[in-house]
Amino acid sequence: MRCHPPERARDYLDRGWWSGETVDGLLRARVAEAPGRQAFADPPDTASLIGRDPVRWTWRELDEQVDALAADLLARGVRAGEVVAVQLPNSSALVQAFLAIVRIGAIVMPFPVAYREHELIPMCRRAGAVCLLTTTGHGEHRLAAQALRVGAEVPSVRFVLSRGQHEPDGTVRWPDEPIGPAGRELLDAHLAAHPADVSDCVTICWTSGTETDPKAVPRCHGDWLVMALGTCHAAALGPEDVLLSPFPMTNMAGISGMFLPWLMVGGVFVPHQPFDLGIFLGQIAQESATYTVAPPALLNMLLRNEEILSTVDLSSLRTIGCGSSPLNTPMVRGWHERYGIDVINFFGSNEGIALLSDPRDIPDPGQRATYFPNFSGPAVWSTPIAERVSVRLHDLSTGERITAPGIPGELRVAGPTVFGGYLGEGTGAPLDRAVFDDDGHYRTGDVFAIDGEDGRFLRYLDRAKDLIIRGGANISPAELEDLLAAHSGVAEVAVVGVADAVLGERVCAVVVPADPADPPGLDTLLGALRERGLASFKLPERLELVDSLPRNAVGKVLKRELRDRFAAPVPLGR
Missing domain, CATH: 3.40.50.980 (Rossmann fold)
Known part of the structure; x- marks a missing residue:
């Protein structure tokens, strides 16, 4: 099975965007x-x-x-x-x-x-x-x-x-x-x-299905290896590196984030699964791991438990890749300042989204937690992904391209990282306009805004389906989650919209407390958000405490389950 038409594969090879390696x-x-x-x-x-x-x-x-x-x-x-x-x-x-x-x-x-x-x-x-x-x-x-x-x-x-x-x-x-x-x-x-052949299909991975039925994503050698090249550059990997991989090799995080970079540089590959914190930390010390990946919730938890980290030798660890949900500034800054370990902010998908914020291009930890490079902006980036991938933002209602800062828009991407179409649509056939636009850009369904000096950055807002529309105003759950996760009383958090007869939706924060015996109240969390200067229309009106957040097999939070679970109206201020 070829994943792209011959003319597209030839174009990628002629431009040097695909190396021809398998x-x-x-x-x-x-x-x-x-x-x-x-x-x-x-x-x-x-x-x-x-x-x-x-x-x-x-x-x-x-x-x-x-x-x-x-x-x-x-x-x-x-x-x-x-x-x-x-x-x-x-x-x-x-x-x-x-x-x-x-x-x-x-x-x-x-x-x-x-x-x-x-x-x-x-x-x-x-x-x-x-x-x-x-x-x-x-x-x-x-x-x-x-x-x-x-x-x-x-x-x-x-x-x-x-x-x-x-x-x-x-x-x-x-x-x-x-x-x-x-x-x-x-x-x-x-x-x-x-x-x-570089365009031969090597994997069929399935989307996570957090909002809809899973789709099959065929990927070829060329697709995968461009994304892996970005990882190698971001983590500055070489033949002396030891890669500790706790993410399952079922999607882009495990494959282009760890497995293929290992083959590219020739280091040592150390797998880990199912996740066991003691074994994982032991492998870092015993194998002298220099690079690993971890979800934000784990990195937040470890920073708050210095007793655990004080018993582990982390001296070999240079860099940690992180993604799957938005990062928060205190966590990225904390790992850098306390342990000298840089956290790379990855935003990717099986379909071929490949945004990453690494210490070379974004040395400030606070910016790295919040922003991704705007490859279509005026700034020059060192990552090899920048010259290969086209990124655009388009208005969610009109479809018009957005070039001004601060306006929410759907991220669309094209280039040699991007797949040719879902299985069943005929990969290598003309692009499906429900998935790709007229210029061949993949419609990601992710909402970003241009930000930073001269529009050099992209700031993630949320999935288009997850945006909360309260009284006509768009509210980004990811922004609230980032702020709430920084509170000492919050171990994990997900923000969802719940139906409201008057405003359409209201904001509900679903929190796993750091200390179940002393959970934070809504007033406490609202006070912390107000201290950060958050606009009042974005403030949560409902708090739900849970033991854990529902996740799918690859660790993504199932927000549809939370919306269903808390759909029934309750008195405000709870």
Whole structure:
């Protein structure tokens, strides 16, 4: 499957926007450069995840493992262009599976380990998955048995390959032996007949479905590697770096944020999942991690718990990537001032949005928490993304392009990071005007405003669907969340609009208190917001305290659930 029309791919290559490299080509280059150098280190709880003791691989050993699985898949009939579903935790098995599938030109369709039949069956059916690669179990969930049930419901699935112990009848066992002569001959003949192309599809990832049904996003080598190049630059990654990856390799955060940058620079990849704070902090110290990623809620929590951090050696850690929800200034500034660790602000998507604020281009931590570079403005940026990606803001009602500061508009993007269309729309076909505008820019549904001196920045406001319209005035939940998250009594917060017969919507703050025994009251939070000079029409009129925020499998807050949960009117001021 080609993800873009030939003329578009040629244009990207001619402009130098795509390098022509492929994922498997990167792996082979690293093996050729330093075959005996360490490439990979499993998490210490690997045995409980995939039924195998933790491994440490050199580049040569990793390559041999990839060859063995690639030959096994070919022997079982998997061919180039076919879709292979993968449901594995971050581990050596997942890295091996991803690279083996890509090596033979098949397409990786990675799923979070939290997914069940309800999600897996329609997704596998729609994509035509030919097999599932998984593990015996994950916690209490029997993943291999589940995969067999999925296969029974999806006619295209031919087998289930399981990595673990005590696999159920009907699965085939993960190959543990090195590739033999017959496998080598089969693999070499296949690779000679199917050379990789930069526009070949390598993954089908699914959108998170926080507001609508998930969509399948095909991405090619070129798409992914441009985004990964931006990460490498932002984090100043090189061959000496150790990348600790706690985000699942199911979307852009795990793939172009950690996995592919590792292949680009040739450092050491250290996976982590499911999240365990003790193990995670231990891996930073034990593996001398120099770069990792974490959600804002975790970084906020750690800053407020110096007792925890005082027991951990963070001296190797240079940079932390952060995203998935808006960052707040005290957190970004706090990590910089207390620990000398810079936080990179990422804003991305499976479809190919690739905005990032890094210490090179935005050295001030406060600005970095709030702003992203306006690549279409007058400022010059060092990130390689800047010259490759076109970003525009368009009026939400008229569609007219916005060039003046302070006006909310939908972000639209085009360029070599952006996908060619959702699965089912015919990737490589003419652009779907419901998704792309007449100039070929992807309609993101995210609302930004131009800001800063000479309009050099973009400031995130919210998802278009999440904006609260109170009495005709637009209110950004993200702005309120940023301010409320800085309050010492707030561990996590989500702001949603709840229906109101008079004003249309009112503002409701849903808060996880830092101390459940002493939660903040609405008056306390309103006082803090007033001290920050917030306009009165934006102030929350309702406070709901919860033990936790509902999230999907990749950690995004499910605001539709909060809106449904708190839809019933209550007396104001609660």
